[in-house]
Amino acid sequence: MDLLRFITAGSVDDGKSTLIGRLMYDSKNILIDQLEQLEKQSRNKNKQAGEIDLALLTDGLRAEREQGITIDVAYRYFSTPKRKFIIADAPGHVQYTRNMITGASNANLIIILIDARQGVVEQTRRHSIIASLLKIPHVVVAINKMDLVEFSQDVFNNIVIDYTKVAQQLDLQDITYVPISALLGDNIVDRSKHMDWYEGDSLLDLLEEVEIENDINLTNSRFQVQFVIRPQTDDLHDYRGYAGKVTSGVYKKGDKVKVLPQGIDTTISKLEIAGKEVEEVFAPQSVVIHLADDIDISRGDSIVKPDNHLIVSNEASVLLCWMDEKPLQAGNKYYLQQNSRLVRSVIKSIDYKIDVNTLSHQPVEGGVKLNEVVKATIKAASPLVYDSYNRISANGSAILIDETSNSTVAAVLFQEPGS
Amino acid sequence: MSHYQLDYLEQLEAESIHIFREIAAQFERPALLFSGGKDSITLVHLARKAFAPGKIPFPLVHIDTGHNFQEALDFRDALANEVGATLVVRKVEDTIKQKSLTEPKGKFASRNWLQTYTLLDTIEEFKFDACIGGARRDEEKARAKERIFSVRDEFGQWNPKLQRPEIWNIYNGRIHKGENVRIFPISNWTELDIWNYIRKEKIDLPSIYFAHDRKVIKHDGQLVAVSDFISLDDTDEILVKTVRYRTVGDMTCTAAVESSASTLDQVIDEIIATRISERGETRIDDRVTEAAMEDRKKNGYF
Numbered sequence: 001m002d003l004l005r006f007i008t009a010g011s012v013d014d015g016k017s018t019l020i021g022r023l024m025y026d027s028k029n030i031l032i033d034q035l036e037q038l039e040k041q042s043r044n045k046n047k048q049a050g051e052i053d054l055a056l057l058t059d060g061l062r063a064e065r066e067q068g069i070t071i072d073v074a075y076r077y078f079s080t081p082k083r084k085f086i087i088a089d090a091p092g093h094v095q096y097t098r099n100m101i102t103g104a105s106n107a108n109l110i111i112i113l114i115d116a117r118q119g120v121v122e123q124t125r126r127h128s129i130i131a132s133l134l135k136i137p138h139v140v141v142a143i144n145k146m147d148l149v150e151f152s153q154d155v156f157n158n159i160v161i162d163y164t165k166v167a168q169q170l171d172l173q174d175i176t177y178v179p180i181s182a183l184l185g186d187n188i189v190d191r192s193k194h195m196d197w198y199e200g201d202s203l204l205d206l207l208e209e210v211e212i213e214n215d216i217n218l219t220n221s222r223f224q225v226q227f228v229i230r231p232q233t234d235d236l237h238d239y240r241g242y243a244g245k246v247t248s249g250v251y252k253k254g255d256k257v258k259v260l261p262q263g264i265d266t267t268i269s270k271l272e273i274a275g276k277e278v279e280e281v282f283a284p285q286s287v288v289i290h291l292a293d294d295i296d297i298s299r300g301d302s303i304v305k306p307d308n309h310l311i312v313s314n315e316a317s318v319l320l321c322w323m324d325e326k327p328l329q330a331g332n333k334y335y336l337q338q339n340s341r342l343v344r345s346v347i348k349s350i351d352y353k354i355d356v357n358t359l360s361h362q363p364v365e366g367g368v369k370l371n372e373v374v375k376a377t378i379k380a381a382s383p384l385v386y387d388s389y390n391r392i393s394a395n396g397s398a399i400l401i402d403e404t405s406n407s408t409v410a411a412v413l414f415q416e417p418g419s
Numbered sequence: 420m421s422h423y424q425l426d427y428l429e430q431l432e433a434e435s436i437h438i439f440r441e442i443a444a445q446f447e448r449p450a451l452l453f454s455g456g457k458d459s460i461t462l463v464h465l466a467r468k469a470f471a472p473g474k475i476p477f478p479l480v481h482i483d484t485g486h487n488f489q490e491a492l493d494f495r496d497a498l499a500n501e502v503g504a505t506l507v508v509r510k511v512e513d514t515i516k517q518k519s520l521t522e523p524k525g526k527f528a529s530r531n532w533l534q535t536y537t538l539l540d541t542i543e544e545f546k547f548d549a550c551i552g553g554a555r556r557d558e559e560k561a562r563a564k565e566r567i568f569s570v571r572d573e574f575g576q577w578n579p580k581l582q583r584p585e586i587w588n589i590y591n592g593r594i595h596k597g598e599n600v601r602i603f604p605i606s607n608w609t610e611l612d613i614w615n616y617i618r619k620e621k622i623d624l625p626s627i628y629f630a631h632d633r634k635v636i637k638h639d640g641q642l643v644a645v646s647d648f649i650s651l652d653d654t655d656e657i658l659v660k661t662v663r664y665r666t667v668g669d670m671t672c673t674a675a676v677e678s679s680a681s682t683l684d685q686v687i688d689e690i691i692a693t694r695i696s697e698r699g700e701t702r703i704d705d706r707v708t709e710a711a712m713e714d715r716k717k718n719g720y721f
Contacts, residue, residue, distance in 0.1 A: 001426055001427050002424070002425075002426060002427055002430075003426075003427040003430050003431070072564050072579065072582060073564070074560075074563045074564045075556045075563055075564075075606075075607070076563065077556070077557045077607075077609045079609075079611075083427075084427040084609075084612070086607060098584055099584075101584065101586060102584045102585060102586055105586040105587045106587065106588070213424055218423050226437070226440040226441060226444055227440040227443050227444045227470075229470060229472075229473050230473070231472060231473035231474065236472055236473070239472065239473075243440050243469070243470075244440070245433065245436075245437045245588070250423065272471075274436070274467075274468035274469075274471050275468070275471030275472045282423045284425070284430070284433055284434075285425070285429075285433050286432075286433045286434075286436035286437050286440070286469070299444050323584050335593070337589055337591060338589075339588070339589060340441070340444065393587075394587070394588075397586070397587045397589070398589065399584075399586055399587075399589050399591060401591055401593055406570075406591070406593040406594060406595065407583060408583040408584050408585075408586070408591045411584070411586050
């Protein structure tokens with residue numbers, strides 16, 4: 001059994017909560033006491049006895065209910081005999097970018113919800129642009145509320161045509177379309193009886209079947225030291241192991257590797273997982289690497305198999321998704337944290353802003369505001385070892401941290417130099 | 420499945436180990452909050468794996484309400500000894516005396532709420548900057564929204580509106596003096612994942628997780644163990660039942676389930692068959708109000 005992480009994106013009334021509730025309810029992942037509570041709450045909302053409001057399942061904190069808003073990303077869990085699923089449930093309101101990026105950053109798949117009555121709207125486009133920016137490998141376009149358009153094939157087909165244009169413009173990969181009614185359960189777990197014209201799988205079948213093996217890069221080998229294990233006890237006196245997660249690729253005992261940014265060549269002498277010696281390790285395993293030579297290595301240094309994609313430089317071209325209330329200005333200094341590597345950095349220049357509705361480039365005037373996406377150049381106090389996000393996202397991503405507030409203020413996506 | 424593919428438990432394990440190593444690297448004085456329950460036992464197991472062959476580089480801290488199951492306490496001592504970790508125990512009883520706190524009254528007078536005082540004192544005493552807990556997001560609504568690295572202010576309070584974005588697998592543990600971070604390495608595990616992992620890894624558990632005979636009373640549909648810590652009424656009927664525990668907390672606020680499951684396989688079969696959530700079935704304190712957990716977290720609870 002493997003694990004699929006997905007995010008659901010939709011505008012405010014697209015039925016996102018109902019869809020998640022329906023997936024969990026129909027796949028029998030809702031438990032008796034949760035159901036009882038749900039029925040109780042549904043009655044408070046003037047529903048008929050026995051009729052439940054599935055949207056309440058994803059209802060959050062009292063603070064949110066009181067204010068009628070969704071604060072943040074919530075994580076939901078369900079499983080079928082085939083797969084375990086983790087849903088990042090991000091709110092769909094206008095302040096979407098920050099939450100959506102948080103939820104989407106680890107997703108294998110995104111469900112983009114479209115209201116069949118509305119078709120492709122501005123929010124659909126925005127969510128799709130985020131999916132494209134973050135290179136989410138799989139996209140499912142769920143056209144919801146089909147019951148409100150008489151389960152019409154024409155309505156479905158027209159939306160598919162519209163969305164195909166968006167997808168082409170954004171270079172989205174692996175897109176599947178499914179007509180659903182989250183409210184009535186059509187094409188959620190079982191195939192709909194109302195839409196014989198649809199020959200594809202139900203949504204849950206799609207989620208169970210989508211091929212995710214190739215989502216992890218196993219070709220280019222990247223590893224960053226998180227923690228140096230040195231027990232310094234009598235029996236382990238000379239033990240020095242570099243603990244970390246394999247970011248991408250495969251490492252074998254005896255492999256020639258390079259330590260960066262030091263630029264020292266060496267060989268892997270031993271590999272361990274949880275204290276047990278193994279012959280090879282691969283992403284995303286948490287492992288311990290031993291090297292043949294005694295080299296001064298500390299947290300944040302990379303042990304890689306060099307190839308022509310890897311970039312070692314103090315300067316980087318980046319996309320920044322700004323997540324802080326305080327605006328970003330060129331010249332500002334931040335900590336840049338790329339996995340476990342923390343370096344001081346300065347925003348050398350802000351080149352342009354990307355309009356997340358049209359993808360057009362626009363000049364930046366008066367600082368970068370919350371939820372804006374900009375192209376910028378960063379200069380770091382010591383060399384960065386990275387790949388472009390589009391090539392190896394796990395080694396091409398970072399965050400910026402405000403040195404005074406300690407807040408995480410931006411998501412950083414490394415770009416090819418000079419791009 | 421390709422040769423280079425992890426199954427879901429291996430993926431969850433790799434993620435948790437990664438989090439443990441971030442904690443050890445980013446903080447000066449972390450502590451693992453250990454309750455003796457299966458989730459914190461799993462945490463200890465993962466921490467051992469993260470730092471093997473070295474020892475776990477932080478102490479295990481137990482906030483002892485004085486209402487624990489003896490089996491869980493014995494297990495705690497044996498485990499700390501086995502893994503060679505420092506065990507710090509601080510008693511709610513002592514906090515009550517020192518601070519002249521009022522003991523809760525009532526039939527199941529629970530000290531669960533008072534734990535927060537002892538926890539905050541302990542954090543201050545040892546200047547802990549990170550406290551590792553075994554909370555899971557599938558447990559409850561408020562937990563579903565909490566980050567893996569959850570920054571608390573100097574009063575231990577959680578502010579759901581001011582959470583840091585947690586993007587990719589990059590964890591920002593930077594804090595100001597006086598603040599601390601609560602960290603939940605098994606956030607993405609479900610109850611069933613924990614049980615399956617315990618089976619796969621052959622992790623030992625306290626005996627109360629398996630069927631045994633116990634004196635109980637029936638209260639509001641739940642079976643509560645007879646102990647010195649609850650007060651019995653004339654109407655209470657003491658029964659001897661074959662039970663096991665699904666969670667291990669205080670004797671006053673953890674209910675037993677009737678069960679004859681005496682092996683891990685049988686327990687897991689029962690959990691798959693049971694359609695009642697863990698907290699709903701066995702936590703007496705969560706039933707008080709719908710927002711019980713949200714309130715406690717905001718006040719510094721785990």
